Amino acid sequence: MGDDVQNRVLLIEDDEELRTLLARYLSGQGFTMREAACGQDGLALAEEYLCDVVVLDIMLPDISGLEVLRQLRARTHLPVVLLTARGDETDRIVGFEVGADDYIPKPCNPRELVARLQALLRRVSWDQKVEPAQVSAVGDLTVEPERRRVLLRGQPLDLTATEFEVLQVLLAHAGSVVRKTDLMQWALGRRLATHDRTLDMHISNLRRKLGEDGQARIETVRGLGYSYRVAS
Template sequence: MQNRVLLVEDDEELRQLLARYLGNQGFTVREAANGRDGLSLALGQDCDIVILDIMLPDISGLEVLRELRAQTHLPVVLLTARGDETDRIVGFEVGADDYIPKPCNPRELVARLQALLRRIAWDQKNEVNGARVYGDLRVEPEHRRVLQNDLPVDLTATEYEVLQVLLAHAGSVVRKTDLMQWALGRRLEAYDRTLDMHISNLRKKLGNEDPPRIETVRGLGYSYRVSA
């Protein structure tokens, strides 16, 4: 079965180029030239993953993302202006799973999409052995759901993957290079703050604590603190 991609991009030349490339790589592609049409198609459950440009002519991609996150956990990869760190940071805060700067390399975009879809598919297929409890957290892999004190925690697909890796190694340090590879499916590049933003969002959603439950081990990586 082909993976269904929704491409929301107002630049017609770029949209057609990416759609053609994605189609040649085995994806079924739906297209939208503005935010409202993209939001409608995404909420219609007509795709498996969304590629979303931030700069759109009617409503911004970030506003589309906010609306999506209010109703669905559909994976979203943002297209951002190269060098615009603010858009990337806000995008992760709103709930993006990944980003790629424009002008983008179609081959890299496909690799990002495939890595994200593989992580989700592997988790759904293999982690069906019942709920697991880590202190105040209850993880239900079969439903890809996390509850804290019996209340659901609203996580993106990537945040869920990052948390799963940290919980699986609770009490030990997970190197950033390993966490990036295991949770996001790609290598850690210089100046790439993607992982840091996901960790920051997880800390906020799980409650800021002192000391934090997800600890930064300077020069190495992160560790999920085991409660005494």
Template sequence: MQNRVLLVEDDDELRELLARYLSGQGFTVREAANGRDGLALALGQHCDIVVLDIMLPDINGLEVLRELRSETHLPVVLLTARGDETDRIVGFEVGADDYIPKPCNPRELVARLQAILRRVAWDQKAEVKAERHYGDLRLEPDHRRIYQHNEPLELTATEYEILQVLLAHAGSVVRKTDLMQWALGRRLEAFDRTLDMHISNLRKKLGNDDPPRIETVRGLGYSYRVPV
């Protein structure tokens, strides 16, 4: 079965270029030229993953993302202006799974999409696994959910992957290079702050403990500290 991607981009030439390339790589592509149409298609469950431009003619892509996150955990990759770090930071805070700067390399976009889809698809084939407890957190691998004090944490697909890796190695340091590969499915590149932004979001969602339960080990990576 082909993966379905929704491409929300108002630049007709770029959208058609990416749609042709994605189709040639085995994706079923749906297109939207504005945010409202894209939001309707995404909420109508017409796709498995969304490629979303931030600058749209009707409603900002970040507003589309906020609406999506209030209703679904559908993976979202943002298209951002090259060098605009503010949009990327806000995008991760709202709940984006990844981003790629414009003008984008279609081959890189495909690699990013495939990496995310591999991570979220495994639970459809895996056997049911026993839940695990880490202090006030409960991990249910079969449902891909994590609960805190019996309340579900509203995590993106990428945040879930990062946190479950850290929990599996609780008390030990997970190197940034390993965490990037295991959770995001790609290599850590110089000046790439994607992982740092996701960690920052996770800390906020976990309650901003002092000291933080996700500790930064300078020069190495991160460690999850199970609160007593």
């Protein structure tokens, strides 16, 4: 991992064997690790430790990972990757609604986790390195790239890092269809896999945050992808 990419990871996982395995593997890949075995300790570490991304297990012994995520989202926009039970669609959906950026099912492949973290951190790092871009407007949306912020009629939208990336790509191609495979690669930094609904969940959350006309703004083009439609 390049020196320009910040790589400080907070790992919140109660399974000691898995936590040790992941921490050791991530450290060997150049990540700086901090670990917590429960939600409250994780929140305390998030307050006192400067980290760049959080890896968060949903099943924790004191408070649920989803509650930890809610509290994190109330105070920070740090990227969060959830560790979820394999096949548990409900936790993933709720996790994205609360503000997760990505998820990986357990038992997880450490190499896959590294790839997800690197893709997420590269996007954030790249945005911080580019020269400040001029504010752009698409209809009643205003994009402030250097602040990673989107305003709807002057009011900031509460977007996660990944939601910002997805919306920014759609707005850059407003009026045109962006294929799901391209949107996944450009916004999430990885290929679209069979049965992976991560992108669909981010689109659903964006529509909800865009208000009553969110469904009309982000149009599904069946068999192809999505298109952001600017109201006339």
